[in-house]
Amino acid sequence: MSALIELEDLKITIPTAQGRILQPVRGIALSVARGETLAIVGESGCGKSLTALSLMGLVPKPGRVDASRLSFSGQSLIDLREAEWRKLRGPRIAMIFQDPMTSLDPCYTIGSQMTEVMRTHLGIGRAEARERAVSLLARVGIPSPAARLEQYPHQLSGGLRQRVMIAMALSCDPDLIIADEPTTALDVTTQAQILGLLAQLQHETGVGIILITHDLGVVATMAHRVAVMYAGQVVETGDTAAVLTAPAHPYTEGLLQAIPTPGGTARGALLGSIPGIVPPPTGTVEACLFMERCPYARPVCAAPVPLVPLDGERALRCVRPIAERAGEPGFEEQGEVVS
Template sequence: MSRAAHPERASSPGEAGEPVLDVRGLAVEIATADGLLRPVRGVDLRVAAGETLAIVGESGCGKSLTSLAIMGLLPRQARITAQRIALKGASLQGLSERDWRQVRGNRIAMIFQDPMTALDPCYRVGDQMTEVLRQHRAVSRADAIARCVELLRQVGVSSPEQRLAQYPHQLSGGLRQRIMIAMALLCEPELIIADEPTTALDVTIQAQILHLLARIQRETGIGLVLITHDLGVVAGIADRVAVMYGGQVVETGACASVLARPLHPYTEGLLRSIPVPGATRRGEMLGYIPGVVPRQAGALTRCGFLERCPYAGAACAAGPVPLREDDDTGHAVRCVLPVDGGGRPADAWQRFTRAAVAGAGEDIPARSAA
């Protein structure tokens, strides 16, 4: 039994009540010399307190643009429209830059992909951290430094007083990312958006950062939006998943449900392209998705994945495809001919979860499959 997906539907127990983040019908248009681009088209997202929503997709699918649009960080030539963008019920649409300064870093914080470029190389770490805190809180410099030291200890930074006196280039990539996480937590935000927070790090440090984010969320109850192309990250930390392709959410649901039984051919392709310990045979060729993400110009008149889909039929070209949701599970897919679970064993995602977080020195209980 299915129906057109509705953004107000609670798809997990954590979504009861007013969400931390409520986005409906988000679209982005960018005027270029070659014409109008539509890199984000009608995106609906909802994040509850204490919940992690992972936004997954290839480069160019619109996931980072979606987060920047929510934060009001796109350039002026980008036109943002939405039925609703709200934080704890308060609209974020039409805010002045002065109003945004009271929101960014305070109620919503962002962790960027590359901490080396996110931190200013000309200023000491302590100066940058205390500036964030004093921008939003009436505290003395001494109190601000004490708060920074406390948070650096919480995120696992040794000798925090020494780190505050150093410049970003004097620190490792893992330390810089821990500092970015501490900065995001300075003002006790209600929502953190982490845009590919582990991409620039080696595998062992990636696992440590993921464990750190999971622990902080358990302790603080914040909402977390995790943007990634890595399904290992999703398996290890997310409660719900939104898979994006061509500027649209093409599949969304509980993490266990989407990974164990993908319904969209694109999600299936992403899963088939990743080796899974215990499920991928030696010498077996991994799957891949042929072609590239199309240029997002003009109105959609058919399924956006049509040219790359191995199962496409005449019905897929008949018109735009709506996101339809299963009434019983909340698992939604934008597909005329959804696949039947992708062909992976139902328990493969659990082995994948354990492999994704191995080596961090801490066990994260595997989520049970839906």
């Protein structure tokens, strides 16, 4: 499959009024192919959404995006002018934002917002844009689509607003959709419907999807590959089934241990947890960022750890599996955290 998005050494830096430099994203390397769904998971603040915004040229100022490679369909996205970004947003790359209530303008009807997108990017007239909007709303499963065009966002339920956002993302037939927590705060039934809709649309159009979520159950259902982020870095990536059934990074292990499993977690049993706190996004990376919270930490972890290939398409930012294979002592059992 041909690559849509290719990232190498993506970094985002944000200067503060106090003179500090924040680095919420540090050296991300990812790729997404046509017809593929890549899930990005990790706790809040790990840089998932900022990474997605960098692909849309929407990182808020004074944030700065740097990368050794940042390309879409072979076109470099580094240092694009705003006029060039506008040619990509909508027609080529679309985004479903976390909260449709704040992403949709409450002062305008659904119809005016949808038709504006298509008239701007497709160059079609008002009547044709309206007809296309009705078709798109029907396609995403919204009943009485023509009547919905006259309504305002507050008149729709959360599930319907999310479907409107999906319809808007599809309105210009993009090659890539970035779905940032598309099922947040939705009930289980609506969540399943929206995920099924995205999967169906991908099957029909071959669109690539980047799915940002906290829900590993959604990842297992939707994603072909998964990237686990921690403190602004990708710590593990690979085939979804392989990562979720045999996690190689201690952070991924901790995330999975914190999830109750039907038939596997006894009533009243304590769920797993990850001790400690996330390191601040400041300064240079001089050690494994997970070292202070890792049950396997050893002195060798005090040096920066690169993301290295493991098996097949998997990659890992951890020395433990490599040390175990080499027969180095001390990594087989959990031990004292080295600080």
